[in-house]
Amino acid sequence: MIKIMELGKIDKKDIFARVTPEFDVEKTVSDIITAVKTGGDKAVLDYCEKFDKVRLANIEVSQSEFDEAMSEIEPEFIEILKKAAFNIEKFHRKQLRNSFIINDENGVVMGQKIIPLDRVGLYVPGGTAAYPSSVLMNAIPAKIAGCKEIVITTPPDKDGKVNPAILAAAKVAGVTRIFKVGGAQAVAALAYGTQSVPKVDKIVGPGNAFVAEAKKQVFGKVAIDMIAGPSEILIVSDGTSDPRHLAADMLSQAEHDRLASAVLVTDSINLANSVRDEIDRQLKSLERREIAEASIENNGKIIVCENLSEAIDIANEIAPEHLEISVDNPFDYLDKIRHAGSVFMGKNCPEALGDYFAGANHTLPTSGTARFSSPLSVDDFIKKMQYTYYTKDALEKVAKDVEFFAQKEGLTAHAKSAVIRIED
Numbered sequence: 273m274i275k276i277m278e279l280g281k282i283d284k285k286d287i288f289a290r291v292t293p294e295f296d297v298e299k300t301v302s303d304i305i306t307a308v309k310t311g312g313d314k315a316v317l318d319y320c321e322k323f324d325k326v327r328l329a330n331i332e333v334s335q336s337e338f339d340e341a342m343s344e345i346e347p348e349f350i351e352i353l354k355k356a357a358f359n360i361e362k363f364h365r366k367q368l369r370n371s372f373i374i375n376d377e378n379g380v381v382m383g384q385k386i387i388p389l390d391r392v393g394l395y396v397p398g399g400t401a402a403y404p405s406s407v408l409m410n411a412i413p414a415k416i417a418g419c420k421e422i423v424i425t426t427p428p429d430k431d432g433k434v435n436p437a438i439l440a441a442a443k444v445a446g447v448t449r450i451f452k453v454g455g456a457q458a459v460a461a462l463a464y465g466t467q468s469v470p471k472v473d474k475i476v477g478p479g480n481a482f483v484a485e486a487k488k489q490v491f492g493k494v495a496i497d498m499i500a501g502p503s504e505i506l507i508v509s510d511g512t513s514d515p516r517h518l519a520a521d522m523l524s525q526a527e528h529d530r531l532a533s534a535v536l537v538t539d540s541i542n543l544a545n546s547v548r549d550e551i552d553r554q555l556k557s558l559e560r561r562e563i564a565e566a567s568i569e570n571n572g573k574i575i576v577c578e579n580l581s582e583a584i585d586i587a588n589e590i591a592p593e594h595l596e597i598s599v600d601n602p603f604d605y606l607d608k609i610r611h612a613g614s615v616f617m618g619k620n621c622p623e624a625l626g627d628y629f630a631g632a633n634h635t636l637p638t639s640g641t642a643r644f645s646s647p648l649s650v651d652d653f654i655k656k657m658q659y660t661y662y663t664k665d666a667l668e669k670v671a672k673d674v675e676f677f678a679q680k681e682g683l684t685a686h687a688k689s690a691v692i693r694i695e696d
Contacts, residue, residue: 274534274551274568276544279577279586288590290533291570301456301485308460313467319457326432331468333434333450341436342443349437352629353444357408359631364413367650379666385657388418389495391470392653393462394447395477396438398427398454403478404441405627409634409648410477411445417653422447423470425462427454455479459486463494476652478635497652501639502531502571505623506592506612508583508605511540513598513619518543519550521596521622526567527560533571535590537583544574584608591642594623613642668694 277287307315313331321327342350373383394410397403407424414422424447426438434452442450451469453461459479465471475487476497487496505525507518522534538544551568558564577583584605587595591611599605602617609615613636614626627634635648671690678686 274548274572274574276541276548276574276576278541279575279582287573287575287586291531295481297481297485298489301482301489304456304482305460305463305486305489308457308466309464313469316453316457316461316466316469319455320428320453323455323457324427325430326428328428328432328452331451331453331466333439333452337433338439338443338448341434341439344436345440350440350444353404353408353441356405356629356631357412357444359629360408360412360633361416361631363631364416364633364650367413368416369651369654377666379663381659381661383659385659386654387657388420388654389414389473390419391421391423391472392419393472393475394422394424395458395462395475395479395483396424396426397477397479397483398429398435398438402426402435402438404435404437405634406477407438407441407447408445411442411447413633413648413650414476414653415446417650419653421470422449423462423472424450425453425458425469426450427458428452456482456486459483459490463490474652476635476648497635497648498637498641498645500635500637502533503528504533504535504593504638505596506533506535506537506587506590506594507596507598508580508587509536509538509540509543509596509598510580511538511543512600513543515543515546515550516554517619517622518547518598519554521624522547522551522572523554523558523564523568524622524624525594526564526572527558528563528567530563530566531570532567533592534568535572535592536574537577537586538574539577539579539583541576544576547574580605581608587612591637591640593636593638593642594626596621596623611640611643613637613647664693 304319316331317328369386371385375381392414396406411422424442426434428434434450459475461469462472462475472494474495478500484499488499503525505522507521509518518536522536525532526534536547555561555565575586588611593613595612596616597605598619614632616623616626626632633647633649637645671694674690675687
């Protein structure tokens with residue numbers, strides 16, 4: 273049963289306490305990365321046999337496998353994927369940046385160029401559940417950014433196949449290179465390259481603790497989007513919300529992972545009690561009941577406070593991945609929210625809309641990192657290059673200033689490099 277806490281009657285640290293993994297994956301992941309780095313495809317195939325219980329003949333998904341998957345998927349789902357892709361593209365096209373040039377002084381030109389990354393790798397989970405939504409959310413911004421090559425890695429099933437829904441989503445998103453590799457070995461393959469898997473410039477996408485640790489360890493060799501933890505939802509609500517809806521939204525995140533976090537902050541003790549009862553009732557009918565129940569037991573909580581202002585303060589301190597503002601006038605509170613990955617406004621906007629369909633990205637900062645990081649966007653698939661040009665006359669006007677500054681830092685060669693050009 274979910275815990276109900278009253279603000280002011282508990283130690284504040286209990287509000288922010290969270291059960292985290294007890295196992296240490298650092299050494300295991302380090303060994304996997306070293307093995308893939310030196311062993312290439314053979315190491316990848318060996319780990320696939322060990323962890324996925326299948327010996328693959330080919331790592332890359334073939335055209336015939338794509339065709340077979342498309343024939344198995346309901347046409348209705350293809351249409352839904354296309355609608356979702358349209359919404360995601362419409363949202364992310366607004367994020368496109370432009371290069372600029374500054375030429376407002378005689379003899380001085382400066383500018384910035386926006387350059388898409390050459391090759392990116394998208395990790396798509398495929399363990400206890402397959403996520404075609406992650407394909408769309410990662411691939412479409414990369415396409416909009418202009419990346420030359422996009423590849424996907426995702427674990428195979430026990431028959432050595434990729435979930436057809438993932439392949440269908442890749443087809444809709446325009447990605448044709450998919451590798452049947454999961455876990456830390458997939459991250460290592462993308463970071464260092466193998467005989468089959470190309471080395472990429474950046475790795476994005478969610479995964480389990482082993483994937484997150486692998487991304488952490490290869491960062492610097494390649495770029496990564498973020499180190500994501502278990503899913504989170506925090507709901508701020510007053511006493512006018514339907515407890516059935518709030519319970520359903522909390523369970524939508526709880527079913528992801530035993531360590532997921534579902535939190536309600538409300539100014540109504542009556543609502544708190546009703547939501548607790550609804551969670552118990554709805555849990556009984558969930559297909560992933562065991563996972564959701566463990567999540568609610570580990571990290572679920574309902575916090576009762578005096579007013580919504582206190583609730584917003586708690587939300588900002590927790591900085592959740594998903595934040596629902598379940599009130600009649602949610603835009604009254606939007607400017608007060610400073611720290612959240614994605615905010616869902618009002619009583620008719622369940623977090624699941626963001627997961628699949630609305631268009632804003634669902635790859636979001638977790639574990640409080642929304643205090644300083646952002647959702648996945650087109651910006652994750654570009655880099656910026658700057659340039660500067662001075663004529664000799666323009667340099668002569670500032671060379672002595674540069675020399676003076678460099679001398680202050682004790683860097684005489686820097687100083688000389690500026691003034692030597694005006695001494696000729």
